Amino acid sequence: xxxxxxxxxxxxxxxxxxxxxxxxxxxxxxxxxxxxxxxxxxxxxxxxxxxxxxxxxxxxxxxxxxxxxxxxxxxxxxxxxxxxxxxxxxxxxxxxxxxxxxxxxxxxxxxxxxxxxxxxxxxxxxxxxxxxxxxxxxxxxxxxxxxxxxxxxxxxxxxxxxxxxxxxxxxxxxxxxxxxxxxxxxxxxxxxxxxxxxxxxxxxxxxxxxxxxxxxxxxxxxxxxxxxxxxxxxxxxxxxxxxxxxxxxxxxxxxxxxxxxxxxxxxxxxxxxxxxxxxxxxxxxxxxxxxxxxxxxxxxx
Amino acid sequence: xxxxxxxxxxxxxxxxxxxxxxxxxxxxxxxxxxxxxxxxxxxxxxxxxxxxxxxxxxxxxxxxxxxxxxxxxxxxxxxxx
Numbered sequence: 001x002x003x004x005x006x007x008x009x010x011x012x013x014x015x016x017x018x019x020x021x022x023x024x025x026x027x028x029x030x031x032x033x034x035x036x037x038x039x040x041x042x043x044x045x046x047x048x049x050x051x052x053x054x055x056x057x058x059x060x061x062x063x064x065x066x067x068x069x070x071x072x073x074x075x076x077x078x079x080x081x082x083x084x085x086x087x088x089x090x091x092x093x094x095x096x097x098x099x100x101x102x103x104x105x106x107x108x109x110x111x112x113x114x115x116x117x118x119x120x121x122x123x124x125x126x127x128x129x130x131x132x133x134x135x136x137x138x139x140x141x142x143x144x145x146x147x148x149x150x151x152x153x154x155x156x157x158x159x160x161x162x163x164x165x166x167x168x169x170x171x172x173x174x175x176x177x178x179x180x181x182x183x184x185x186x187x188x189x190x191x192x193x194x195x196x197x198x199x200x201x202x203x204x205x206x207x208x209x210x211x212x213x214x215x216x217x218x219x220x221x222x223x224x225x226x227x228x229x230x231x232x233x234x235x236x237x238x239x240x241x242x243x244x245x246x247x248x249x250x251x252x253x254x255x256x257x258x259x260x261x262x263x264x265x266x267x268x269x270x271x272x273x274x275x276x277x278x279x280x281x282x283x284x285x286x287x288x289x290x291x292x293x294x295x296x297x298x299x300x301x
Numbered sequence: 302x303x304x305x306x307x308x309x310x311x312x313x314x315x316x317x318x319x320x321x322x323x324x325x326x327x328x329x330x331x332x333x334x335x336x337x338x339x340x341x342x343x344x345x346x347x348x349x350x351x352x353x354x355x356x357x358x359x360x361x362x363x364x365x366x367x368x369x370x371x372x373x374x375x376x377x378x379x380x381x382x
Contacts, residue, residue, distance in 0.1 A: 020345065020346040020349065022318070022346070024318070025318060025319065025346065028319060029319075029350070032319065032322075032323070033322065033326075033350070033354045033357070034357070035350065035353060035354065035357075037353075089317030089318050090318060094318075101345070101371075102371075103317075103344075105315075105317050193353060194353055195349050195350065195353055196349055196352070197349050265345075265371075268345075269367075269369070269370060269371065270345045270370075270371045271370070271371060272343055272370050272371035272372070274314065274315045274343055274344065274371075275315045276315040276316050276317060277312075277314075277315060277316075281316070281317055284317075285317060
């Protein structure tokens with residue numbers, strides 16, 4: 001049921017719209033306004049999803065499939081992506097849900113972001129740069145032996161990218177417990193910035209984390225071993241549009257996010273076609289979108 | 302709804318995040334004590350975030366008024382120590 005991607009996207013989009021979740025704002029609010037509300041929401045979402053995803057893997061419902069580790073590409077790509085999202089006015093999911101809210105600048109950012117990601121992986125513009133960075137890939141790790149079933153951990157695919165557990169040689173649950181504990185300490189043990197919002201920080205984080213985790217399960221059912229993916233989703237939408245390729249699970253989920261955010265915004269009377277007064281802003285967000293797509297593709301996400 | 306003696310209107314409708322917040326902050330810094338600013342904003346995240354950053358700067362939020370669709374008016378009373 002590839003259509004489950006669309007449904008998961010619908011719910012996720014509505015949640016993003018109501019919770020105002022955005023990684024770009026999350027980090028910047030801390031630096032610019034000394035406001036940690038969104039960062040706490042983002043981190044708590046990560047903790048919830050981390051625990052649930054490992055539980056699903058423990059129950060044998062999914063197999064974790066971390067993409068290949070590439071120190072150089074991950075760091076350089078993430079840095080470039082960060083520059084891009086500031087110009088574009090939102091992170092990948094931020095731009096996607098705001099496109100649904102009617103922010104016209106987000107449409108341009110998303111189009112250029114997805115288009116660049118699609119081009120780079122399909123022999124188009126900058127594809128040489130992407131291939132060059134692939135040269136730094138760290139070889140995948142063998143998590144267990146196919147024939148004997150013995151090995152490091154059976155939570156993962158037989159062969160997948162290196163992870164903190166595989167690098168340090170510890171049980172994945174130890175890493176989960178340590179990371180989750182650090183996040184919970186930060187979220188609940190330090191002072192939180194006040195904010196009047198539609199759904200509280202904790203509720204939003206638990207719901208977003210849960211939807212994110214179940215996305216893995218539904219995606220696995222159609223043979224796609226991964227969670228939500230915004231870059232891959234936009235890239236797929238481009239391949240459908242340009243080359244008549246079929247929709248993938250993540251392509252449908254991104255489509256769902258836009259529609260879900262739009263429905264949620266209309267219901268909350270927050271839908272509006274927003275336009276900046278200074279047209280230069282469009283140039284800025286298009287440039288930002290290209291840089292985002294470039295960075296995301298190099299970084300492998 | 303009381304009418305305020307607004308000395309300056311900051312129209313940040315349609316602006317990309319976080320321009321509405323930054324412009325508001327800038328306007329407060331440039332204003333005199335007791336001045337009332339009216340911020341026009343159509344971006345939901347900023348509507349929730351601006352009041353908190355205004356309070357942090359020591360100024361007062363007189364009212365956050367929603368006009369029909371996705372349009373808000375935030376009235377800020379500038380306070381300087």
